[in-house]
Amino acid sequence: MNKLLTIKDAEELSKDKIIEYFKNYINSNHAKIFSKFAWGNDLFDKAEGMYIYTKSGKKILDFTGGVGVLNIGHNHQKILDARIKFQKAKRMEVHKLVFSPYLAALSKNIAQLMPEGINKTFICNSGAEAVEGAMKLAYKYYNGKRKKILHSNISYHGKLIASGSISGQENYKNNFQKIPNTDQFIYNDIKSLEKKIEENTQGGSCDIYAIIFESFSANTVSGLSEDFIHYLKTVSKKYNIILIADEVYSGWGKTGFLFNFFRFKNFTPDIVTTSKGIGGGKSSISAFVTKNNVFNQAYGKLNETFLHTSTYNGFGEECVTAIEAINIIQDENLVENSKNFHKILYEKINLLMKKYPKIIKSFQGTGCLNGIEIVSPFSTLDKLIADIPIKFIKDKKDFISKVTPIAICNELYKNHNILCTIRETKNKTFLSISPSLIVKKSELDYFIDCLDKIFEKGLTKIVSKFYLEIIKGIF
Numbered sequence: 001m002n003k004l005l006t007i008k009d010a011e012e013l014s015k016d017k018i019i020e021y022f023k024n025y026i027n028s029n030h031a032k033i034f035s036k037f038a039w040g041n042d043l044f045d046k047a048e049g050m051y052i053y054t055k056s057g058k059k060i061l062d063f064t065g066g067v068g069v070l071n072i073g074h075n076h077q078k079i080l081d082a083r084i085k086f087q088k089a090k091r092m093e094v095h096k097l098v099f100s101p102y103l104a105a106l107s108k109n110i111a112q113l114m115p116e117g118i119n120k121t122f123i124c125n126s127g128a129e130a131v132e133g134a135m136k137l138a139y140k141y142y143n144g145k146r147k148k149i150l151h152s153n154i155s156y157h158g159k160l161i162a163s164g165s166i167s168g169q170e171n172y173k174n175n176f177q178k179i180p181n182t183d184q185f186i187y188n189d190i191k192s193l194e195k196k197i198e199e200n201t202q203g204g205s206c207d208i209y210a211i212i213f214e215s216f217s218a219n220t221v222s223g224l225s226e227d228f229i230h231y232l233k234t235v236s237k238k239y240n241i242i243l244i245a246d247e248v249y250s251g252w253g254k255t256g257f258l259f260n261f262f263r264f265k266n267f268t269p270d271i272v273t274t275s276k277g278i279g280g281g282k283s284s285i286s287a288f289v290t291k292n293n294v295f296n297q298a299y300g301k302l303n304e305t306f307l308h309t310s311t312y313n314g315f316g317e318e319c320v321t322a323i324e325a326i327n328i329i330q331d332e333n334l335v336e337n338s339k340n341f342h343k344i345l346y347e348k349i350n351l352l353m354k355k356y357p358k359i360i361k362s363f364q365g366t367g368c369l370n371g372i373e374i375v376s377p378f379s380t381l382d383k384l385i386a387d388i389p390i391k392f393i394k395d396k397k398d399f400i401s402k403v404t405p406i407a408i409c410n411e412l413y414k415n416h417n418i419l420c421t422i423r424e425t426k427n428k429t430f431l432s433i434s435p436s437l438i439v440k441k442s443e444l445d446y447f448i449d450c451l452d453k454i455f456e457k458g459l460t461k462i463v464s465k466f467y468l469e470i471i472k473g474i475f
Contacts (some may be wrong), residue, residue: 015043036470038414047074050436050443052419060413063420063447065368065434068218068249071277072328073436079280082324086317093316096309103314106323110289113258113326115268120295123287123314127248127275128158130286131212133308134271135162137290138210138242140298140307146209148200152187154425156219157212157246166212187217188224190231197235206239210271216260218249218434220425221364221371229264236270242294245269248286249369252277253329253437256339256367270294280325283318334437338367341439345370348448356455364430368437371423371430374404377459405431407466408454416450 013021022031034040042054050073052060062074072079092098103123111119124130135149151157151166158164165179168187183200186192193211200207211232216223236243250260251274257263259272271294275286299307312318329335342365349372353360361373405422408431412418423430435443454462 015041018043038410039419049073049075050439058417061418061443061446063418063433063435065254065436066281067421068254068276068434069279070281070436071252071254071334072280072325072332073438074281076280076325076328078328079282079321079324082320083282083317086320091316091320094312094314096313100314100316100319102316102319102323106314106319106326109323109326110274110287114272114289117268117291118272118289120292121287121289122308123285123319124310125284125286125312126158127273127286128160128163129310130248130273130275130288131157131163131166131244131246132160134212134244134273134288134290135166135210136308137271137288137294137298138244141242141294142209146207147181148208149182150193150196150208150211151182151184152213152217153184154187154217154220155184155212155214155246156217157248187220188222188228190228193228193231193235197239197241201239206241208239208241210242210244211236212244212246214246214250215264216250216255216366216369218254218369219423220428221366221369221423221430223255223260223366226264229261229267233267242271243269244271244273246273248273248275251275252326253335253338254367254369254434256335256342258329258335260366277329278322278325279318280321280328283321283325285318285322329437332438337439338437341435341437341444342367342370344441344444345433348444352448352452352455355452359455359459365433368434368439370433372433373428373430374408374459376404377463402429403467404459404463405429407459407463408451410466410470411454411462412450416453418447418450 019031019035022028022034039060042056042058044052044060045055046053047062050062052062052074054060062070065071066074092100106123107121110121122133124133138149139146149166151168153168155166155168157167159167161177162179164176165182168184183196185196197206197208213224213232215229232243235241245259245261247259247261251272252258254260254277255263259274261267261269261272268291271288271290273286273288278287279285299305345365346363349360349363353363359375359377361375363370363372365371402422402424406429409420409422412420421432421434423432423434433447
């Protein structure tokens, strides 16, 4: 038997060896794609706050927000201290036959932050797991007497079979089995939802057990209107439909509210799902939280106590991390910081839009979840890509919309030491401006200045070079 690698061995792996292992043991296409980008040429050594540091000595401003996970930045000292203290004390991590003070305290804290009445929490591991737990809870509420769940056409609720089935990503649903009895309405379109409810209601009897919605869609950086929320309240009450608010991405201050649905007055969903930011950047943890009456109807009987359980439910160190992360968000006033970030960003992007009207098409977002839509620098790019036989790209127009913002991401990293990403929908892609909630004005100023320099230089040369050197190299 060959000698197994140690942690020290892992930390000393060369870039070439890491890529080799990715190819052989993880995903060869993953290795092929990432190694072509500017950030794929670096190995990262450590991270703190808004910055990551490469082994070669670069200091990189991380404007990705960890794709929703890093609300409080990398390696917040209070998070590290809490975890180290837990470990050194040799606290009991998991045991399903005894009471956990950490699970109890975390659940109490979550209930205290939710609207009155939402106070039953189940802790799990990922956003998709929280969504499927919420679906199961809503279905059980009716004991199988109702069959349908509705979701929006642009929703993203996860990549498991059930959560993928209620996501509006056609590419995902077309490649995998889809659970039955799901249907979709057009996001923020009252008439569309009204039609779906009518189709599933006969003789006053409604067959819809739940409507799951994102009050703010992170992928499209757009939100539901007050009118749509009012309609949700109305139909929920009229037909007794369970409302599931998916706050996996938008929760914990990302949109300038602790949870985005807080922006709507007198509105309380029946179930809320959350993940990402609750883990403090260190813990894989999620939750679904529900009203007493929903929980009691579904799992209130003694013989139903263990109908929903998980091996990793409420691990001690994960709960400790979440307790600390939530307190940091509150103590450091990060929700307000998120709101203020958007105000400053809005002013600065408007100035850029006036300066570069042929480059910036639109700006959307709220809090620390924002995106700018970039105009492709030349119309011939679609002709170049159209002539290349890339078999797996079914929609080349959709692919073309991604090239320019990805090229800008590559340029930001290569020449300005900024890491950022994109947000995408069908035929529309945004350059994401979604940093951690701890972001400072000086860091935003630097990001905008670098973006200004790229736009001033002109995108034609940047995108052309990116296409010829990277995109063609991948395919």
